Amino acid sequence: LANKKFHPEPSVIRVGNVTIGGDSLVIMSGPCAVESKEQLLATAHAIKKAGAQILRGGAYKPRTSPYAFQGLEEEGLKYMKEAREETGLPVICEVTSLNAIEAAVKYVDMLQIGARNMQNFYLLKEAGKSGLPVLLKRGLSATIDEWLNASEYIIAEGNPNVVLCERGIRTFETATRNTLDISAVPVIKEKSHLPIIVDPSHATGVRAYVKPLSMGAVAVGADGLMIETHPNPSCALSDGPQSLTFEQFEDLTKDLKPLAAMM
Ligand code: PEP
Numbered sequence: 001l002a003n004k005k006f007h008p009e010p011s012v013i014r015v016g017n018v019t020i021g022g023d024s025l026v027i028m029s030g031p032c033a034v035e036s037k038e039q040l041l042a043t044a045h046a047i048k049k050a051g052a053q054i055l056r057g058g059a060y061k062p063r064t065s066p067y068a069f070q071g072l073e074e075e076g077l078k079y080m081k082e083a084r085e086e087t088g089l090p091v092i093c094e095v096t097s098l099n100a101i102e103a104a105v106k107y108v109d110m111l112q113i114g115a116r117n118m119q120n121f122y123l124l125k126e127a128g129k130s131g132l133p134v135l136l137k138r139g140l141s142a143t144i145d146e147w148l149n150a151s152e153y154i155i156a157e158g159n160p161n162v163v164l165c166e167r168g169i170r171t172f173e174t175a176t177r178n179t180l181d182i183s184a185v186p187v188i189k190e191k192s193h194l195p196i197i198v199d200p201s202h203a204t205g206v207r208a209y210v211k212p213l214s215m216g217a218v219a220v221g222a223d224g225l226m227i228e229t230h231p232n233p234s235c236a237l238s239d240g241p242q243s244l245t246f247e248q249f250e251d252l253t254k255d256l257k258p259l260a261a262m263m
Pocket residue numbers: 032058062094113114115116137167202
């Protein structure tokens with residue numbers, strides 16, 4: 001169902017009042033983790049002003065260490081909804097369990113399946129049944145075919161609204177947190193009709209590399225970007241080193257404009 005053979009035209013996915021796919025560039029941005037109402041609202045206003053169309057924020061955080069901040073859960077989802085009401089931006093949140101899906105459908109416009117859960121087939125099916133559009137991140141060591149098969153689990157439940165997200169894969173290189181597989185964009189475009197966005201924040205883990213890779217992603221045909229931003233990255237409870245300040249994010253969106261206009 002994800003194969004272009006059965007659906008030659010590119011899919012356009014609606015998220016609230018925003019569409020992903022086709023010939024516009026959609027930028028999702030926000031903090032790695034929702035930490036407080038103030039932090040989220042400040043970020044929502046700043047990214048909207050800079051031109052982002054969707055607010056991201058994690059309320060259920062799949063952290064490498066069980067002792068790291070795990071997220072505000074339903075309280076965080078409530079802040080997401082408030083941020084949508086205040087700014088009009090649709091909101092996306094990662095879900096890590098059936099409980100999280102059941103809570104999230106009450107508050108958000110799009111579900112995110114994270115890299116660590118890309119092959120959690122039970123979760124994929126439940127996301128498929130949720131009725132919400134789904135952003136499916138590529139697994140840490142997943143091939144493109146495994147990733148497309150994961151998307152198939154969601155679509156097979158009767159939910160065709162899937163957007164793929166390349167977020168870097170595990171390689172031998174240690175200079176960056178992961179290695180951004182920029183080739184995934186044209187490969188997906190050849191194989192599938194699903195939109196694909198790029199997340200240079202998790203791909204690199206390094207703030208300074210987010211802008212050049214964002215430009216590269218748009219140049220190779222990505223339908224959008226996911227970028228982590230924080231009011232004060234040095235105090236972030238997760239992923240501070242890769243999060244942009246509001247000024248850096250504004251500078252990025254300004255420089256992306258001429259590229260986006262060429263899409
Ligand atoms: C995230 O988006 O905050 C996240 C945990 O991403 P990934 O699943 O790509 O690591």
